[in-house]
Amino acid sequence: MKNEPLILDGNQVASNIKEVLKDRVNQLLEKGVTPCLATILVGDDPASETYVRMKGNACKRLGIDSKRVVLEASTSTEELINVIQDLNNDPSVHGILLQHPVPHHIDERAAFEAISIEKDVDGVTMLGFAQNAFDQAAFPSCTPAAILAIMDEYKLPMEGKHAVVVGRSPILGKPVSLMLLNRNATVTICHSRTQNLDQLVSQGDIVVAAVGKPNFIQGDWIKPGAVIMDAGYNEGNIGDCDYEACYERASAITPVPGGVGPVTIATLLKHTVDAAEKIAVK
Numbered sequence: 001m002k003n004e005p006l007i008l009d010g011n012q013v014a015s016n017i018k019e020v021l022k023d024r025v026n027q028l029l030e031k032g033v034t035p036c037l038a039t040i041l042v043g044d045d046p047a048s049e050t051y052v053r054m055k056g057n058a059c060k061r062l063g064i065d066s067k068r069v070v071l072e073a074s075t076s077t078e079e080l081i082n083v084i085q086d087l088n089n090d091p092s093v094h095g096i097l098l099q100h101p102v103p104h105h106i107d108e109r110a111a112f113e114a115i116s117i118e119k120d121v122d123g124v125t126m127l128g129f130a131q132n133a134f135d136q137a138a139f140p141s142c143t144p145a146a147i148l149a150i151m152d153e154y155k156l157p158m159e160g161k162h163a164v165v166v167g168r169s170p171i172l173g174k175p176v177s178l179m180l181l182n183r184n185a186t187v188t189i190c191h192s193r194t195q196n197l198d199q200l201v202s203q204g205d206i207v208v209a210a211v212g213k214p215n216f217i218q219g220d221w222i223k224p225g226a227v228i229m230d231a232g233y234n235e236g237n238i239g240d241c242d243y244e245a246c247y248e249r250a251s252a253i254t255p256v257p258g259g260v261g262p263v264t265i266a267t268l269l270k271h272t273v274d275a276a277e278k279i280a281v282k
């Protein structure tokens with residue numbers, strides 16, 4: 001009999017999140033506060049331009065202002081930090097998103113660290129990461145938060161499950177591992193130096209793919225009945241999992257596109273509204 005896993009519909013989860021946000025934005029507007037997300041794009045990488053435009057459009061559709069800052073590829077670390085500090089000091093801006101990656105000559109970590117914790121709606125600062133590790137973050141990193149939001153929406157249990165995370169980047173693999181740990185999963189974190197990756201993945205009740213390589217996770221690595229959360233987004237709308245093959249074994253799976261991606265954007269909007277509400281009650 002053909003396996004028919006639950007398809008985890010990220011568009012639906014995102015739409016539910018945005019529905020709740022609409023009311024909250026309206027309440028803020030009535031108080032004279034317009035939530036505002038500042039996006040910073042350095043250089044002219046077409047994929048980054050698309051991501052920033054998508055985030056700006058998503059803001060607009062919800063009545064959130066988006067302040068778009070576009071800087072030349074030749075911008076120095078110091079100039080970028082000055083721009084971030086101006087946004088930190090601008091009371092009309094509630095959230096700041098520095099689009100990753102920035103050109104190589106820029107010290108990206110130093111730039112991320114310049115974002116004030118109150119406006120770190122993308123969860124990129126070291127302080128935000130540490131708060132997240134302690135389960136105390138105001139704004140956890142958006143993609144990891146989106147992965148958990150989808151699992152919560154579909155009531156997929158994490159407690160006691162073996163979660164295998166492939167990838168350990170500071171914005172995705174590492175924070176999602178800690179968040180799963182905080183939800184009482186037993187977590188294995190894999191990376192480019194991991195040996196016997198297929199065997200480790202095959203132990204996962206939950207597999208999180210955060211590798212950045214199209215169709216990387218193979219179907220025959222998957223334990224029958226596993227939950228597959230594919231955060232990958234590669235050229236041509238392709239995830240990090242071989243979808244058709246993983247589908248054959250999974251009990252639940254996120255499609256690409258239409259899985260983690262739209263929920264990540266909805267999470268960013270939610271964090272911006274959260275940040276604006278904090279200012280509004282001050």
Ligand code: NAP
Nearest residue numbers: 143167168169172191192210211212231232233260261264
């Ligand atoms: P990244 O910074 O490039 O990190 C990739 C991770 O994968 C690294 O930890 C790397 O290990 C690991 N890796 C690379 N090759 C591997 C291999 N052969 N075996 C095992 N692990 C390997 O990427 P990222 O920013 O975390 O993004 C990962 C994916 O998520 C990308 O497809 C990206 O487009 C997508 N993404 C999606 C969203 C969304 O909203 N849906 C948001 C952010 C990112 P090392 O640490 O050893 O190098």
